[in-house]
Amino acid sequence: MERTRDKILPVTIILAALVVVWYVGAVMLNAPFQRDLDRRGDVTRGTVEFLQATLSQPKPTLPAPHQVAQNFVENTFLRKVSSNRSLVYHAWITLSSTLLGFAFGTALGIAIAVGIVHFISLDRSLMPWIIASQTIPILAIAPMVIVVFAAIGVTGIIPKALISIYLSFFPVVVGMVKGLRSPELTHLDLMHTYNASAAQTFWKLRVPASVPFLFASMKVGVAASLVGAIVAELPTGAVAGIGSKLLQGSYYSQSIDMWAALVAGSVVAVLLVTLVGLAGRITETMMGARPA
Amino acid sequence: MTGNTPTVVEAKRLGLTFETGDGPVQALSDVDLSIGKGEFVSFIGPSGCGKTTFLRVIADLEQPTAGTISVNGMSPREARENRAYGYVFQAAALFPWRTIDRNVALPLEIMGISKAERGERIRRTMDLVNLTGFEKKYPWQLSGGMQQRASIARALAFDADLLLMDEPFGALDEIVRDHLNEQLLELWARTEKTICFVTHSIPEAVYLSTRIVVMSPRPGRVTDVIDSTLPRERPLDIRETPEFLAIAARVRDGLRAGHSYEE
Numbered sequence: 001m002e003r004t005r006d007k008i009l010p011v012t013i014i015l016a017a018l019v020v021v022w023y024v025g026a027v028m029l030n031a032p033f034q035r036d037l038d039r040r041g042d043v044t045r046g047t048v049e050f051l052q053a054t055l056s057q058p059k060p061t062l063p064a065p066h067q068v069a070q071n072f073v074e075n076t077f078l079r080k081v082s083s084n085r086s087l088v089y090h091a092w093i094t095l096s097s098t099l100l101g102f103a104f105g106t107a108l109g110i111a112i113a114v115g116i117v118h119f120i121s122l123d124r125s126l127m128p129w130i131i132a133s134q135t136i137p138i139l140a141i142a143p144m145v146i147v148v149f150a151a152i153g154v155t156g157i158i159p160k161a162l163i164s165i166y167l168s169f170f171p172v173v174v175g176m177v178k179g180l181r182s183p184e185l186t187h188l189d190l191m192h193t194y195n196a197s198a199a200q201t202f203w204k205l206r207v208p209a210s211v212p213f214l215f216a217s218m219k220v221g222v223a224a225s226l227v228g229a230i231v232a233e234l235p236t237g238a239v240a241g242i243g244s245k246l247l248q249g250s251y252y253s254q255s256i257d258m259w260a261a262l263v264a265g266s267v268v269a270v271l272l273v274t275l276v277g278l279a280g281r282i283t284e285t286m287m288g289a290r291p292a
Numbered sequence: 293m294t295g296n297t298p299t300v301v302e303a304k305r306l307g308l309t310f311e312t313g314d315g316p317v318q319a320l321s322d323v324d325l326s327i328g329k330g331e332f333v334s335f336i337g338p339s340g341c342g343k344t345t346f347l348r349v350i351a352d353l354e355q356p357t358a359g360t361i362s363v364n365g366m367s368p369r370e371a372r373e374n375r376a377y378g379y380v381f382q383a384a385a386l387f388p389w390r391t392i393d394r395n396v397a398l399p400l401e402i403m404g405i406s407k408a409e410r411g412e413r414i415r416r417t418m419d420l421v422n423l424t425g426f427e428k429k430y431p432w433q434l435s436g437g438m439q440q441r442a443s444i445a446r447a448l449a450f451d452a453d454l455l456l457m458d459e460p461f462g463a464l465d466e467i468v469r470d471h472l473n474e475q476l477l478e479l480w481a482r483t484e485k486t487i488c489f490v491t492h493s494i495p496e497a498v499y500l501s502t503r504i505v506v507m508s509p510r511p512g513r514v515t516d517v518i519d520s521t522l523p524r525e526r527p528l529d530i531r532e533t534p535e536f537l538a539i540a541a542r543v544r545d546g547l548r549a550g551h552s553y554e555e
Contacts, residue, residue, distance in 0.1 A: 184385070186381050186383055186385040187385055187387070189353055189379075189381070190379070190381070190385055191402075192352075192353060192372075193351055193352075193353070193372060193377070193378075193379040194375065194398075194399045194402045194403065195372055195373050195375060195402075196402045200402050204387075204398065204401070204402070205387070208387065208389045211389075287389040288388065288389050288390070288391065288430035288432075289388070289389075290430075290432045
């Protein structure tokens with residue numbers, strides 16, 4: 001009951017409001033075209049009929065929620081997953097490069113953070129570059145990376161995963177630097193009184209203390225990684241993946257397909273972030289965290 | 293102090309000046325003190341008198357800027373490297389991701405003590421601080437007093453002869469504190485360790501100590517050293533005896549003479 005009141009209800013209300021706004025928007029955006037069409041076809045409709053027509057165009061400016069939902073369900077659950085039209089198939093293509101990029105991005109992020117925490121020279125030399133790296137718009141970098149790699153014969157998952165790495169290592173670096181530096185002074189003093197080596201302090205104090213920070217930054221990282229994979233699918237007209245589905249949709253004005261692909265991407269993002277969050281919670285429970 | 297007890301801590305004209313943004317702050321000045329084996333020495337004084345700093349100098353957590361200090365005849369650094377002391381902080385400072393027994397095991401792991409021996413020492417020290425049965429609890433599942441006992445167990449686990457305690461019971465309520473004071477005396481009698489104990493409570497200092505070092509701030513210095521005439525065996529109600537009250541009065545006088553509270 002409390003869960004319904006505190007969590008589900010507020011979210012549902014916002015969702016309902018968004019759907020209403022969406023329908024209103026769809027009517028407003030699609031109405032001019034429908035009016036034009038009706039005038040040329042010399043059709044006269046009542047208000048209700050006209051509204052229905054604006055919400056069921058095959059290539060609307062803004063598809064109505066039910067159109068997107070229908071398309072999404074059809075292409076997700078009713079098609080063979082091996083089909084080129086299946087959203088599951090495209091989502092898997094994007095997901096595989098997301099996960100590859102995320103895994104390497106996280107590993108790279110942790111490695112850099114460990115270096116930065118242990119060597120002041122790395123902190124000074126590397127950190128400004130890492131921050132600068134994130135100010136470059138990914139939309140400008142992604143096509144170049146894809147094209148350059150294609151020129152030397154590397155295509156497919158590797159260049160896509162590279163973009164994901166590029167986007168996901170950053171939050172992990174920032175989070176882990178903070179996490180590895182999070183132990184209290186008293187804990188560090190304590191290790192000092194035991195004459196603990198740097199390695200012992202690292203493994204027994206800094207690493208366990210950084211775990212909550214790691215999962216928090218991995219949540220951001222995995223979402224960024226997905227964005228990277230989708231962006232990487234856009235420029236060279238990749239044949240498969242959520243990104244290519246978006247691109248094809250825009251080429252052929254298949255706005256409903258585009259929106260359905262967008263929904264598929266969002267579902268994947270929600271799943272990934274939820275999974276990372278869950279893994280974090282399980283890990284922290286195993287490490288004796290006080291139940292919230 | 294009798295001449296034939298070995299000296300554990302020996303400070304001569306010890307000084308420590310912190311460089312701060314507002315200029316130098318003299319935390320310790322001209323501290324002369326020698327602590328013999330098996331003594332229970334309390335350091336008492338208002339905040340800023342350098343009592344904690346002195347403890348941290350013994351522990352090689354701060355570096356003195358003047359004078360000399362030796363711990364077990366060595367420099368504090370060498371003493372630390374030889375794991376000569378156990379340090380108990382004001383906060384229990386247990387690792388939240390370790391159960392109590394694994395917290396006690398921490399120094400043993402770092403010192404490379406075998407697993408079998410670790411189990412044995414954990415059992416013994418947990419018994420010493422009356423925490424048997426709580427080995428598998430996480431720190432947050434224990435009360436503040438129990439957490440502090442666990443941190444004492446951790447400091448005792450590797451059998452250092454010197455125990456440095458920095459206001460270990462400062463954050464606890466008085467009933468728990470009384471109880472822990474009693475237990476600490478008992479533990480001290482059983483283990484015959486040398487204990488340096490920082491506190492700002494006069495009754496606590498008088499009840500526990502064989503010697504009380506009264507300190508005063510700006511600059512941090514020793515203003516009085518009081519040898520306790522109380523017997524080693526001390527029930528809690530010794531605090532009502534005239535002898536106890538006389539020592540407490542002298543400590544209070546020392547504190548008053550050393551600095552003015554009006555500042």
